[in-house]
Amino acid sequence: MKKAISLALIAVLTLALFAACADSSPPASSPDDQSNLNLNRDAGSSPAAQNTPEDPPQASPAPDFDADRVIAVFTREEGSGTRDAFVSVTGVGEDMYAEAVVESETNQILTKVEENPYAIGYISVGSLSSSVKALTLDGVAPSNATILDGSYTLQRPLLVCVNEEKARDELVQDFIAFMLSAQGQAISATKWTAINAAAADYTPSGLTGTLKVGGSTSVEPLMQSIRQAYIDLNPSVTIEISGGGSGTGISEATSGVIDIGMSSRALRDNEKEALEDINIALDGVAVIVNPANPIENITIEQIKAIFTGEITRWSGVN
Amino acid sequence: MIQNAMILLRRKKPMDWVRFLLMWGCGLATGAVLLYLVGFIVVKGVPHLTPSLFAVEYTTENQSLFPALVTTLLMVVLTLLIAVPFGVFTAIYLVEYAPRGSRLVRVIRMTTETLAGIPSIVFGLFGYIFFASWLGWGKSILTGCCTLAIMILPLIMRTTEESLKSIPDTYREGAFGLGAGRLRTVGRVILPSAMPGIFAGIILAVGRIVGETAALIFTIGSVIKIPENLFSQGRTLALHVLQLSSQGHNRNEAYATAVVLLIVVIGINMLSETIERRFANKLK
Amino acid sequence: MRGVFLVAALASVLAVALICLFLFAQGFPAIMEIGPLKFLFGTEWKPKQDIFGILPMILGSVYVTGGAILLGVPIGLFTALFMAKSCPKPLYRFLKPAINLMAGVPSVIYGFFGMMVLVPAIFELFGKRFDMMSGDSMLAASILLAMMILPTVINIAETNLRSVPQELYEGAVALGASHERAVFKVILPAARSGVMAAVVLGVGRAIGETMAVKMVAGNQAVLRLPHEFLKGVRTLTTNIVTEMGYVEHGSLHNGALIATGVVLFVFILIINMLFSVLNRDLPRRRRGKENAPNLSKEGAAL
Numbered sequence: 001m002k003k004a005i006s007l008a009l010i011a012v013l014t015l016a017l018f019a020a021c022a023d024s025s026p027p028a029s030s031p032d033d034q035s036n037l038n039l040n041r042d043a044g045s046s047p048a049a050q051n052t053p054e055d056p057p058q059a060s061p062a063p064d065f066d067a068d069r070v071i072a073v074f075t076r077e078e079g080s081g082t083r084d085a086f087v088s089v090t091g092v093g094e095d096m097y098a099e100a101v102v103e104s105e106t107n108q109i110l111t112k113v114e115e116n117p118y119a120i121g122y123i124s125v126g127s128l129s130s131s132v133k134a135l136t137l138d139g140v141a142p143s144n145a146t147i148l149d150g151s152y153t154l155q156r157p158l159l160v161c162v163n164e165e166k167a168r169d170e171l172v173q174d175f176i177a178f179m180l181s182a183q184g185q186a187i188s189a190t191k192w193t194a195i196n197a198a199a200a201d202y203t204p205s206g207l208t209g210t211l212k213v214g215g216s217t218s219v220e221p222l223m224q225s226i227r228q229a230y231i232d233l234n235p236s237v238t239i240e241i242s243g244g245g246s247g248t249g250i251s252e253a254t255s256g257v258i259d260i261g262m263s264s265r266a267l268r269d270n271e272k273e274a275l276e277d278i279n280i281a282l283d284g285v286a287v288i289v290n291p292a293n294p295i296e297n298i299t300i301e302q303i304k305a306i307f308t309g310e311i312t313r314w315s316g317v318n
Numbered sequence: 319m320i321q322n323a324m325i326l327l328r329r330k331k332p333m334d335w336v337r338f339l340l341m342w343g344c345g346l347a348t349g350a351v352l353l354y355l356v357g358f359i360v361v362k363g364v365p366h367l368t369p370s371l372f373a374v375e376y377t378t379e380n381q382s383l384f385p386a387l388v389t390t391l392l393m394v395v396l397t398l399l400i401a402v403p404f405g406v407f408t409a410i411y412l413v414e415y416a417p418r419g420s421r422l423v424r425v426i427r428m429t430t431e432t433l434a435g436i437p438s439i440v441f442g443l444f445g446y447i448f449f450a451s452w453l454g455w456g457k458s459i460l461t462g463c464c465t466l467a468i469m470i471l472p473l474i475m476r477t478t479e480e481s482l483k484s485i486p487d488t489y490r491e492g493a494f495g496l497g498a499g500r501l502r503t504v505g506r507v508i509l510p511s512a513m514p515g516i517f518a519g520i521i522l523a524v525g526r527i528v529g530e531t532a533a534l535i536f537t538i539g540s541v542i543k544i545p546e547n548l549f550s551q552g553r554t555l556a557l558h559v560l561q562l563s564s565q566g567h568n569r570n571e572a573y574a575t576a577v578v579l580l581i582v583v584i585g586i587n588m589l590s591e592t593i594e595r596r597f598a599n600k601l602k
Numbered sequence: 603m604r605g606v607f608l609v610a611a612l613a614s615v616l617a618v619a620l621i622c623l624f625l626f627a628q629g630f631p632a633i634m635e636i637g638p639l640k641f642l643f644g645t646e647w648k649p650k651q652d653i654f655g656i657l658p659m660i661l662g663s664v665y666v667t668g669g670a671i672l673l674g675v676p677i678g679l680f681t682a683l684f685m686a687k688s689c690p691k692p693l694y695r696f697l698k699p700a701i702n703l704m705a706g707v708p709s710v711i712y713g714f715f716g717m718m719v720l721v722p723a724i725f726e727l728f729g730k731r732f733d734m735m736s737g738d739s740m741l742a743a744s745i746l747l748a749m750m751i752l753p754t755v756i757n758i759a760e761t762n763l764r765s766v767p768q769e770l771y772e773g774a775v776a777l778g779a780s781h782e783r784a785v786f787k788v789i790l791p792a793a794r795s796g797v798m799a800a801v802v803l804g805v806g807r808a809i810g811e812t813m814a815v816k817m818v819a820g821n822q823a824v825l826r827l828p829h830e831f832l833k834g835v836r837t838l839t840t841n842i843v844t845e846m847g848y849v850e851h852g853s854l855h856n857g858a859l860i861a862t863g864v865v866l867f868v869f870i871l872i873i874n875m876l877f878s879v880l881n882r883d884l885p886r887r888r889r890g891k892e893n894a895p896n897l898s899k900e901g902a903a904l
Contacts, residue, residue, distance in 0.1 A: 414607075416611075576714060583706050
């Protein structure tokens with residue numbers, strides 16, 4: 001018995017040694033970061049510029065893509081604003097495929113889709129990177145224009161909310177006015193979609209004070225940029241931004257723990273009783289796959305079938 | 319010499335070679351795993367270690383880790399300020415004052431053992447329920463410090479206790495013989511000699527504070543700024559690595575920050591080992 | 603002055619009491635509302651529909667921890683044997699600090715490593731053959747946890763192996779045993795109780811690990827069987843940490859997550875009790891009292 005165990009262990013160790021050697025050779029040969037992150041990316045795909053997926057990468061069907069493999073479904077956790085928007089638009093609702101891998105960070109979805117040629121996931125358009133491929137939805141690519149005119153249906157508002165007391169605060173009003181001004185909307189348009197292209201210019205108010213902003217991690221990168229620009233114009237204002245998620249942002253804004261809450265989902269009716277919500281940008285939810293995947297377009301029905309577990313293999317799509 | 323070796327070799331049966339391979343294989347594999355782990359982070363992170371990562375003010379462009387570094391330092395100091403007195407005093411009580419084998423001592427020992435085994439996520443939950451919500455401190459530096467202080471308390475207590483115990487009784491007898499009281503003996507004789515051991519324990523605790531994430535996620539918040547007072551939110555280095563990765567654009571910076579975190583941890587480890595070695599030499 | 607020390611000593615008692623009180627006070631109402639049996643043995647976790655069953659997570663924790671022990675303990679034990687009895691001095695001087703460093707590496711970094719190296723490697727090796735969805739699996743989590751408990755196991759086992767009297771080894775060699783035979787057949791059995799303690803501490807560390815597991819385990823709240831080790835699981839710890847950030851205050855979901863923490867806490871209490879029983883009884887019975895404090899010191903340091 002003991003002999004058997006020892007021999008088995010040795011076998012495992014030898015195997016592990018070989019596996020380790022096989023695995024560690026790519027990093028050794030190409031220390032450049034991006035290239036070894038997605039070994040399966042075929043040479044023909046041009047790096048897609050952010051937010052311009054109208055010009056999709058010219059990916060010829062990758063020779064090593066095996067359509068009979070299981071679709072690796074990646075989803076966000078229960079309660080995430082991105083997931084809420086995704087399941088309500090696609091009609092997945094509460095029937096999310098139980099086998100779907102649950103990740104609680106946008107970046108982890110990105111990483112996993114990069115690493116896995118058979119993966120599908122969804123992330124905020126603002127977080128898209130060139131290492132994954134965003135699919136067109138019923139033939140419509142996610143872009144500023146298609147999101148703004150609503151033809152790209154998989155989208156959600158990015159909004160801030162304040163309770164009645166804070167809404168009367170001068171500094172809060174001024175900061176929100178900045179978000180909706182030409183300068184603020186220009187920031188919204190960098191990675192997200194501005195809601196008002198013809199907004200008026202903002203003039204610095206010269207106010208002083210401290211603002212606490214918190215909530216959705218999807219809105220956080222946008223808010224960081226807005227904060228930076230606002231502080232450049234109003235150097236005597238301090239703004240603290242914390243994450244925590246849409247739910248936290250809404251409940252803390254209601255109770256007044258923070259001045260401004262950030263949310264990446266529309267407020268529910270009971271939440272609207274205590275809060276005033278202001279849309280500051282629109283954000284598409286991009287359905288992403290590995291660049292090695294030959295698929296370019298997907299329909300809402302197909303998304304629903306994949307994310308409820310009706311279709312489990314890539315050969316079942318198309 | 320060679321003959322000796324031959325005799326020894328002839329003694330080995332096939333099973334002995336298996337055992338030989340097992341020991342060497344496992345030992346080397348363990349070392350290799352660590353090398354690979356450290357090497358991986360360093361190779362990925364070092365190329366992205368730019369001066370802008372250490373800018374005083376965090377902006378979206380530079381993703382500076384400097385505020386996180388300062389917050390980490392602050393957290394370490396504050397947490398130790400709370401935990402060290404309690405930990406050291408408890409150890410002094412247990413070793414120097416408590417009657418041997420009393421029920422109270424047993425209870426204290428048991429609770430310390432329990433405390434030492436609780437996972438950090440449970441400390442995080444507790445900090446969130448008790449300090450943040452019930453006491454109303456919100457997510458803040460203070461909440462985080464108190465949570466961590468409870469977490470490292472058993473560590474400091476146990477290491478202090480061990481180093482107090484390792485002081486030979488002759489020291490105590492000598493001090494008593496010279497007419498010193500118990501407090502004076504402890505303060506002037508025992509504590510100074512036990513200091514290096516206590517210090518090594520504190521350094522171990524610092525290592526835990528620096529690397530902690532699960533206990534801080536719900537207690538300290540995620541504002542990236544050098545904290546102004548005890549009630550501002552903050553973000554330690556380890557949390558910063560985690561949060562950087564959550565935003566999606568900054569994986570390279572996350573690797574680079576991980577390298578800095580690793581360097582800090584290695585430094586702490588080396589420091590603790592040096593102190594421990596010196597302590598061991600001194601007692602000899 | 604004695605009073606001051608006494609009050610400080612009572613702080614840890616107070617801390618444990620407060621932790622129990624507040625966790626239970628917040629967790630129990632939720633358990634009662636869901637129903638204790640439904641909560642503990644329910645196989646479905648659907649917060650949106652108010653279905654909270656944590657059996658998949660309990661089993662997930664058990665599997666992942668079991669896997670880590672299965673992988674980590676033998677390797678750790680042989681490494682400890684190697685370090686205590688066979689390691690050349692120069693190698694030891696590298697290996698010992700390396701293992702201490704391994705204990706100090708933050709779990710975020712382990713998680714990163716697992717996510718970027720382990721998960722793709724597992725997918726590459728087994729993905730096609732076993733129709734895996736992704737490399738996020740019990741196996742990945744077990745391997746990563748095995749790496750994380752290695753230093754705990756090695757350090758305790760090494761201390762205990764070293765405390766076995768040298769005469770036993772010398773006697774065995776004098777009787778004609780080879781070095782390896784003497785080490786495996788004489789030293790190892792003599793250190794059995796310390797090895798058990800190492801295992802229990804390893805379990806404690808593995809079951810409580812959060813961030814690293816979250817990054818590699820897949821987090822599906824689905825009931826699994828042990829042979830499905832190539833599929834993803836959710837553990838008690840990851841259940842708390844994935845959903846806590848978005849949950850609304852005072853909701854049943856919030857309560858259910860805290861209750862998950864309570865279950866985890868009870869688990870740990872049981873393991874702790876096991877450890878103190880081992881710590882107290884075994885050394886005394888097997889090889890005298892003097893090793894007992896040694897064991898607890900290592901336990902506290904890790």
